[in-house]
Amino acid sequence: MGRLAFFILIIATFIAFDWYKNKDTKKSIIASLLFIYLLGVSYSGAILTRPILPLFIVHIIFVIASYIALFAYILKRKFLWYLFLLPLFSILLTFGINFIEGSRFES
Numbered sequence: 001m002g003r004l005a006f007f008i009l010i011i012a013t014f015i016a017f018d019w020y021k022n023k024d025t026k027k028s029i030i031a032s033l034l035f036i037y038l039l040g041v042s043y044s045g046a047i048l049t050r051p052i053l054p055l056f057i058v059h060i061i062f063v064i065a066s067y068i069a070l071f072a073y074i075l076k077r078k079f080l081w082y083l084f085l086l087p088l089f090s091i092l093l094t095f096g097i098n099f100i101e102g103s104r105f106e107s
Contacts, residue, residue, distance in 0.1 A: 011035055011067075014074050031074050034084065038066050041087045049094050062086035 015035070019028040042063040049056040069083035 059090040
């Protein structure tokens with residue numbers, strides 16, 4: 001849990017330093033909202049995709065790619081919107097598989 005808090009502080013520090021350097025409020029707000037979105041999607045996706053192990057591994061890879069895209073947005077102002085949608089795609093794929101196949105937890 002300490003690593004997660006450290007990671008959150010690193011990203012918040014990157015956003016704050018970028019704001020102090022460039023004084024670009026719009027970019028800082030968008031980066032903060034993307035960071036909050038990624039925290040929510042990564043946590044909820046980890047819970048939802050865990051029963052299907054290959055999909056869970058794919059979800060983790062998608063979340064890492066999204067965090068790299070967040071760093072690319074903060075450092076280079078290059079917005080890679082499709083990388084931010086990948087974790088959401090893995091969650092929707094989990095819902096689709098459960099709809100077709102069932103959740104396997106029914107009595």
